[in-house]
Amino acid sequence: MTLKPGPIMAPLVVVRRLPMYYRHLVLLKEKGVERISSRELSRMMGITSSQLRQDLSYFGEFGQQGYGYRVGDLYQAICEILGLEKEYRAVLVGVGNLGRALLNYDNFRKRGLSPVGIFDCDPGLIGEKVGGLVVKSVDELPSFLGTNDIEVGIITTPAASAQEVAQVLAGGGVKGIWNFAPCAICVPDVVVENAHLGDGLLRLFFLMKHEGGN
Amino acid sequence: MTLKPGPIMAPLVVVRRLPMYYRHLVLLKEKGVERISSRELSRMMGITSSQLRQDLSYFGEFGQQGYGYRVGDLYQAICEILGLEKEYRAVLVGVGNLGRALLNYDNFRKRGLSPVGIFDCDPGLIGEKVGGLVVKSVDELPSFLGTNDIEVGIITTPAASAQEVAQVLAGGGVKGIWNFAPCAICVPDVVVENAHLGDGLLRLFFLMKHEGGN
DNA sequence: TAGATTGTTAATCGATTAACAATC
DNA sequence: TAGATTGTTAATCGATTAACAATC
Numbered sequence: 001m002t003l004k005p006g007p008i009m010a011p012l013v014v015v016r017r018l019p020m021y022y023r024h025l026v027l028l029k030e031k032g033v034e035r036i037s038s039r040e041l042s043r044m045m046g047i048t049s050s051q052l053r054q055d056l057s058y059f060g061e062f063g064q065q066g067y068g069y070r071v072g073d074l075y076q077a078i079c080e081i082l083g084l085e086k087e088y089r090a091v092l093v094g095v096g097n098l099g100r101a102l103l104n105y106d107n108f109r110k111r112g113l114s115p116v117g118i119f120d121c122d123p124g125l126i127g128e129k130v131g132g133l134v135v136k137s138v139d140e141l142p143s144f145l146g147t148n149d150i151e152v153g154i155i156t157t158p159a160a161s162a163q164e165v166a167q168v169l170a171g172g173g174v175k176g177i178w179n180f181a182p183c184a185i186c187v188p189d190v191v192v193e194n195a196h197l198g199d200g201l202l203r204l205f206f207l208m209k210h211e212g213g214n
Numbered sequence: 215m216t217l218k219p220g221p222i223m224a225p226l227v228v229v230r231r232l233p234m235y236y237r238h239l240v241l242l243k244e245k246g247v248e249r250i251s252s253r254e255l256s257r258m259m260g261i262t263s264s265q266l267r268q269d270l271s272y273f274g275e276f277g278q279q280g281y282g283y284r285v286g287d288l289y290q291a292i293c294e295i296l297g298l299e300k301e302y303r304a305v306l307v308g309v310g311n312l313g314r315a316l317l318n319y320d321n322f323r324k325r326g327l328s329p330v331g332i333f334d335c336d337p338g339l340i341g342e343k344v345g346g347l348v349v350k351s352v353d354e355l356p357s358f359l360g361t362n363d364i365e366v367g368i369i370t371t372p373a374a375s376a377q378e379v380a381q382v383l384a385g386g387g388v389k390g391i392w393n394f395a396p397c398a399i400c401v402p403d404v405v406v407e408n409a410h411l412g413d414g415l416l417r418l419f420f421l422m423k424h425e426g427g428n
Numbered sequence: 429t430a431g432a433t434t435g436t437t438a439a440t441c442g443a444t445t446a447a448c449a450a451t452c
Numbered sequence: 453t454a455g456a457t458t459g460t461t462a463a464t465c466g467a468t469t470a471a472c473a474a475t476c
């Protein structure tokens with residue numbers, strides 16, 4: 001059970017699989033499973049056991065020969081790899097339906113995302129209470145970022161405002177932006193994760209057309 | 215400008231890039247660009263021109279030597295590959311904030327998704343009008359699916375109800391399910407696309423931790 | 429025609445899988 | 453101890469890139 005020290009550089013394709021490992025380990029913990037082999041876990045996830053062991057080996061050694069993995073330990077390890085051991089203070093900009101959906105989504109708080117400020121430009125919304133927070137005017141966003149130490153910005157505005165909001169967030173010192181607006185945003189020195197919600201629909205259409213019921 | 219006939223089998227990794235091609239072509243069309251080379255388009259997208267040409271070659275021949283691609287023609291071709299030339303009749307189950315956000319999301323109608331029925335189990339919601347549709351009780355879902363020809367089901371319920379809803383949808387003959395509930399669903403003979411909204415957040419955390427501002 | 433750029437083939441690179449020594 | 457299963461090395465497979473003949 002050793003996590004490699006220092007910054008880890010795993011191939012991007014492995015990084016993309018990490019959330020899947022996380023999800024399945026949460027499921028196992030909930031079921032009360034204490035021990036699992038790479039064979040069983042990989043079967044659950046629809047990958048090979050070789051790939052599972054290879055993937056994990058980028059980050060350290062978490063199992064025990066002849067025994068497998070202790071679910072709790074592997075879960076802890078994946079959490080640490082993903083950076084889930086800490087709380088991330090976040091602001092959300094754009095308190096429409098999508099923004100509200102995210103604020104009410106349990107998994108976010110569970111995973112360490114802690115919304116501390118929510119902003120909109122609609123005067124009719126400002127002052128309203130959503131998910132325990134009062135909606136503030138976007139005009140106050142820069143000063144809010146200045147006085148609070150915010151690491152994550154969530155953009156749930158229309159596409160037209162997204163880039164401008166991203167620049168304010170970057171200027172305010174956020175480290176990461178989670179962008180739900182259907183457009184690319186471009187800011188230096190900030191990690192950006194684009195949700196691209198619509199992409200899933202296009203893939204669904206493609207598979208419906210070409211796999212036609214298989 | 216020829217699209218290969220019949221069912222296409224491109225590697226999954228190519229299929230996953232198709233929505234990106236689509237998005238960038240929409241952008242070019244909006245800008246009024248009429249012609250583009252693989253070199254320019256690939257640079258826009260952050261891939262190599264070789265990869266772009268290789269990807270497209272799975273589906274047909276869409277360019278012209280010495281000239282490049284006519285944006286409109288390539289756009290049309292990608293639409294046909296993705297199956298966007300037709301309308302998909304859809305039901306949405308779970309009229310919470312996320313469901314409302316999707317119903318109001320322009321891109322869906324633009325891409326040929328046409329919601330014709332929305333369902334919830336909350337009696338307080340039934341009868342309410344959302345996005346031009348009246349919320350019906352989930353109890354009516356089976357009979358609605360029986361009398362209307364529905365191809366796509368969208369699940370925006372809590373995790374606990376998702377599997378049950380998926381089975382009703384499958385039983386009602388839908389061809390594809392777009393699942394936003396944070397859990398896997400399992401139904402035979404139906405294409406399922408899981409949104410896994412939370413995965414993006416975990417990847418953001420990972421990159422913030424390991425790329426630390428780069 | 430000369431220049432540009434495609435579609436495709438061949439070369440390279442990287443990711444997945446198989447196999448196994450180490451060992452619990 | 454015998455059986456099971458890891459972490460890792462080597463082999464295979466597939467995806468990306470480079471190169472170029474075809475041709476607009």
